[in-house]
Amino acid sequence: MNTLQQYGFTERISRLFVTQFPDSRLSPARVVRVDRGRLVVAGARGLVHVDAYPGAVTGDWIALGSAGALAPGDFAPPAVVGLMPRFSALRRKKAHDPLAEAQLLAVNMDIVGVIVPIDRPISSNRLDRTLVAAWDSGAVPLVILTKADLSSRFDDVVAQTVERAGSAEVITTSAESGDGLDELLIRLHPGQTMVLIGPSGAGKSSLANSLAGKPVQNTGEVRAADGRGKHTTTARELIPLPGGGVLMDTPGLRGFALWDAEGGLEVVFSDIAELFATCRFADCRHGPEPGCAVQAAIDTGILERRRWLSYQKMERELV
Ligand SMILES: Nc1nc2c(ncn2[C@@H]2O[C@H](COP(=O)(O)OP(=O)(O)OP(=O)(O)O)[C@@H](O)[C@H]2O)c(=O)[nH]1
Ligand SMILES: [Mg+2]
Ligand SMILES: [Zn+2]
The missing domain is CATH 1.10.40.50 (Probable gtpase engc; domain 3)
Incomplete structure (x- = not known):
């Protein structure tokens, strides 16, 4: 597998790319992370830094060309020249403000992993909202209960969550003991992308590390007083998994206000x-x-x- 494939490049993306960008001097790449003013992108030759491109977010498929002239033999650093249409997008409202804009939480994912930590009281309302947005995104939600090794109320919480999740599947995992990781992995096929969405301290990055089989993301202790996290992860990032699937780890979300998701409301x-x-x-x-x-x-x-x-x-x- 080359770098591009490790980051989710498939036959389907390849065909879409050629349709969108017939110019053979352009090559496909995927945005792995957005740093200040720069993008880390995965292309056929590995990870490279390029200048930011308006609207490009983590998970986007892009066309790379050379900055300046595209003449043969011209030596110029690669630059983004276009964005591929997104096949899915998860949105929320920026704040509890009717005039707030939509915020793109993730794009081009097949599965929205809705992370629910077992070590805190379940917020049904939050779960409902996240599921509505997930069904509306064009991807399929998968509810992932984390920290299964911690709770003594385990069966209660699982039953409550299953009832609330409706037609979305629910699986229980522990990054600590490794329970449930195989179950999660069989749902993520090679070339598919799963974003992990949930509150800070829910165990998203710990799960990413366990699935990757090595420490790729920093994790942070939760506050003893209320079990909340400290917003350890600050940027969205794609992480290739050994089985050919791709994860997107994200910063913890404080709340989840809906943006234009009537379709999801009807499903949930x-x-x-x-x-x-x-x-x-x-x-x-x-x-x-x-x-x-x-x-x-x-x-x-x-x-x-x-x-x-x-x-x-x-x-x-x-x-
Ligand atoms: N016992 C136990 N602790 C876990 C498990 N998963 C995560 N934790 C702990 O929970 C805390 C928060 O984990 P993180 O993975 O940093 O949480 P996060 O969702 O990435 O948090 P943010 O990056 O702040 O959004 C850390 O202290 C982890 O060690 C688990 O399966 N079992
Ligand atoms: Mg994290
Ligand atoms: Zn009525």
């Missing part, structure tokens, strides 16, 4: 969408009006009130 709350269809009135606002299937489901305990509130909150956020 499909039970609620189904109820809407059976309300007596087509324009039911699901309040006190007669024949509301949502209210009936809450009354009979089929729908948890908390879940309904969570849905409403997210729906408002998306308007």
